[in-house]
Structures are given as structure tokens and as C-alpha cells.
Amino acid sequence: MQFGIFTVGDVAMDPATGRTPTEHERIKAMVAIAQKAEEVGLDVFATxxxxxxxxxxxxxxxMLGWIAARTERIILSTSTTLITTNDPVKIAEDYAMLQHLADGRVDLMMGRGNTGPVYPWFGQDIRDGIGLAVENYALLHRLWREDVVNWEGKFRTPLQGFTSTPRPLDGVPPFVWHGSIRSPEIAEQAAFYGDGFFHNNIFWPKEHTRKMIDLYRERYAHYGHGSAEQAIVGLGGHVYMRRNSQDAIREFRPVFDNSPVMGGGMSMEEYMEQTPLTVGTPEQVIEKTLAFREYAGDYQRQLFIVDGGGVPLKAALEQLDMLGEEVVPVLRKEFAKNRPAQVPGAPTHVSLLSARGTGLAQEQAADLG
Structure with a gap:
């Protein structure tokens, strides 16, 4: 199982000091967080x-190319690549290039985004959001798997005899997760292709998360990719830790209260009860995260937010120290207990390359037979 962090890269005021970092400071902080994540032994950094x-x-x-040059092991991912407003040809080429530069340490998460005005900025209509997500990904999927593509659709000009360059590293495209909060159509899309489904559940109750993951697992099996238990699932999380829970709550409450997406409604305690947000000790984070398996089943990737809402860089790096030293080692051990043998691990470039080699060998053996 993979553990890591994801960031939305918001520039927000630190409510404790009243200071807002510059864009330059925030960008540099994200790089520092990624490097720290590798240093403490996490598996994934996603932006x-x-x-x-x-x-x-x-x-x-x-950003990920810059980080790739300064890291050696950590998987570099996105916590949303906008499949709706980006040209799938450009996505195919950009992420294949990044895959080569990072020696395969790349995957990405497709999403529609959460900001309506972005669509017309890139020449699209938000009312076409689902249609764009479906059509654009269908093209991207082919561009990474076919050397020459002829294609015609609704939302972009046709392609005739087109080859995306560079080709994916070793002929193996980056693994794709489809990220969604509320859209069953995206769970269906992930299942149709046999891709991963990342339920970004940080704002939602477990009942909704269970419903979405159950749908994805059921449809994954329906399309013949394996059993429901073999479907590839990822979850989000949001943590703020201190050695005692009172300090964590005291420090994080202003962040919560000033948040445009968390504060202004229910109390922080109510919010923690209903969502994955955990503010407390490392032991409390462990306990709550292990409970995710009760409604998500055995899954493959767990990502945490540690830096949003104005949390200063120093505090975010301290969260990473606690994750790496105290939380993730226990989670790895506990999640591995009683994990069924048929449940696969999280896909990596190495595992996908190995699976392709096995598949080719089986095809050759069948031809000879």
C-alpha cells in the first residue's frame, strides 16, 4: 500500500500571524514539502x-519535473489533471516527457476540477464537463497505446495519422487514477478502463464514500478486469498533529474557522466526526485512518493533506516528520494484516512493465500452443 501527501497549492493567510505567503514562497514551499516527503519515507507526492x-x-x-530532478524514489503524481480543459494531445506528450525524465516515477489523476470559470478561459463550456471528461480521456487512452491515431470527436479537431511524442517509457503509459468527489459517471469511467479510482473524500461522510467505491468496484468486475476486491482504490485524508490533542486543536481551529470550504457551518468537532479530517495525536490519526478500511475495503493508496488553509511551512514539515516516523510505519503494518492475497498492490511503472511482459509471454505461449 502506498502512502503520501497531496496539495491543492492554495495561497492562504496564516491565521496565527495574519501573514499571507507570496506566490513565490508558496511554490517553493510545495517543493520543500515534496522533498521532505521523500526524506521521511513516504511513497507519493501529488499536486x-x-x-x-x-x-x-x-x-x-x-513543478513535478523540477522535483524529479531533486528526488530519487518518490512517485510524482497529480491530485487533479484537468481532463476537461486541457487538450488530451498535450496531456499525452507532457506526461510522457515527465515519465522519461523521472525514470517512470509518474502517474496522474484525472479530474474535472471544481472551478466553473476555468472552462470558458480554455474555450469550453462547463455544461459539457462530463462529456469532455469522457471523450478527452478516450482519446488520451489511445494516444498512449497506439503509435498512429486517427480520431474524430465532438470537442476538438480531428486527428489523421497522428503520433504523440515521446512515446511512453518502455511502452508503458503512466498509470491513471480518476478522481471524483460526487460524480458516478467518473467512477464508471475508471471501471470501464480498469484504471484506478481515487475518491477525494476529505469533505464527505463515509456513507457517500462507501457508495461511490462500491459502485466503482461493482462496475470494475462487470467489465472483466478482475474481482471487485481487485479494483484499485485511493482515498484522501486531512491531518494536523501534535504530541497532545489539545495543542493540535488549539493550533488548527483558526485554520478551520477561516477556511472557505470547512469553516462557517458545523463546528470542527462535528466536521471531524463526519469527514476524514483528524486533528489530534499521531495515535488518533492511526486509529481513524485504519477505520477507512471498514467502508472502503482493502485499498491501495492513502494520501493526506498537511499544508492547506494557511498552515505554515514549518508546521507542514513537522506533520511530515510525524507521518514518516510514527504514523505511516504503523499503518503499513496494520493494513498488511489479514490483507487477502488476491488484493493487488498499488501499480507502479515497474509492476506495470512486469505485467506487460507476463502478458506478452502468455500470448506467445498460446500462439505456439
Whole structure:
């Protein structure tokens, strides 16, 4: 099982000091967080993609390429690649290039985004969001798997005899997760292709998360990719830790209260009861995260937010120290207990390359037989 962090790259005021970092400071902080994640032994760093304030990660491949040059092991991913407003040809080429530069340490998460005005900025209509997600990914899927593509659709100009360059590393495309909060159509899309489904559950109750994951697992099996238990699932999480829970709550409450997406309604305690947000000790984070398996089943990837809402870089790095030293080692051990043998691990470039080799060998053996 993979553990890591994801960030939306928001530029927010630290409510404890009243200071808001500059865009430059926030970008550099994201890089520092990624490097720290590798240092403490985490498996994945993922960045969002946004084209509006107060966010800075408008070019994920640029940032991940920079981080790739400064890391050796950690998987570099996105916590949303906008499949709706990006040209799938450009996605195919950008992420294949990044895959080569990072020696295969790349996957990505497709999503529609959560900001309506972005659509017309890139020449699209938000009312076409689902249609764009379905059609654009269908093209991207082919561009990574076919050397020459002829294609015609509704939302972009046709392609005739087109080859995306560079080709994926070793002929193996980056693994794709489809990220969704509320859209069953995206769970269906992930199941249809046999891709991963990442339920970004940080704002939602477990009943909704269970419903979405159950749908994906059922449809994954329906399309013949394996049993429901073999479907590839990822979950989000949001943590803030201190050695005692009172300090964690005291420090994080202003962040919660000033958050445009968390504060202003229910109390922080009510919010923690209903969502994956955990503010407390490392032991409390372990206990709550292990409970995710009760409604998500055995899954493959767990990502945490540690830096949003104005949490200063120093505190975010301290969260990573606690994750790496105290939380993730226990989670690895506990999640491995009684894990059924048929449940696969999280896909990596190495595992996908190995699976392709096995598949080719089986095809050759069948031909000879």
C-alpha cells in the first residue's frame, strides 16, 4: 500500500500571524514539502492543477519535473489533471516527457476540477464537463497505446495519422487514477478502463464514500478486469498533529474557522466526526485512518493533506516528520494484516512493465500452443 501527501497549492493567510505567503514562497514551499516527503519515507507526492487565485500550481508538469530532478524514489503524481480543459494531445506528450525524465516515477489523476470559470478561459463550456471528461480521456487512452491515431470527436479537431511524442517509457503509459468527489459517471469511467479510482473524500461522510467505491468496484468486475476486491482504490485524508490533542486543536481551529470550504457551518468537532479530517495525536490519526478500511475495503493508496488553509511551512514539515516516523510505519503494518492475497498492490511503472511482459509471454505461449 502506498502512502503520501497531496496539495491543492492554495495561497492562504496564516491565521496565527495574519501573514499571507507570496506566490513565490508558496511554490517553493510545495517543493520543500515534496522533498521532505521523500526524506521521511513516504511513497507519493501529488499536486493539484488550478488556473485561478488563490492557487499557484497552474503547471503541474513543470513543478513535478523540477522535483524529479531533486528526488530519487518518490512517485510524482497529480491530485487533479484537468481532463476537461486541457487538450488530451498535450496531456499525452507532457506526461510522457515527465515519465522519461523521472525514470517512470509518474502517474496522474484525472479530474474535472471544481472551478466553473476555468472552462470558458480554455474555450469550453462547463455544461459539457462530463462529456469532455469522457471523450478527452478516450482519446488520451489511445494516444498512449497506439503509435498512429486517427480520431474524430465532438470537442476538438480531428486527428489523421497522428503520433504523440515521446512515446511512453518502455511502452508503458503512466498509470491513471480518476478522481471524483460526487460524480458516478467518473467512477464508471475508471471501471470501464480498469484504471484506478481515487475518491477525494476529505469533505464527505463515509456513507457517500462507501457508495461511490462500491459502485466503482461493482462496475470494475462487470467489465472483466478482475474481482471487485481487485479494483484499485485511493482515498484522501486531512491531518494536523501534535504530541497532545489539545495543542493540535488549539493550533488548527483558526485554520478551520477561516477556511472557505470547512469553516462557517458545523463546528470542527462535528466536521471531524463526519469527514476524514483528524486533528489530534499521531495515535488518533492511526486509529481513524485504519477505520477507512471498514467502508472502503482493502485499498491501495492513502494520501493526506498537511499544508492547506494557511498552515505554515514549518508546521507542514513537522506533520511530515510525524507521518514518516510514527504514523505511516504503523499503518503499513496494520493494513498488511489479514490483507487477502488476491488484493493487488498499488501499480507502479515497474509492476506495470512486469505485467506487460507476463502478458506478452502468455500470448506467445498460446500462439505456439
Amino acid at each position: 493539484g492543477e488550478h488556473h485561478n487565485r488563490p492557487f499557484v500550481p497552474s503547471s503541474p508538469t513543470t
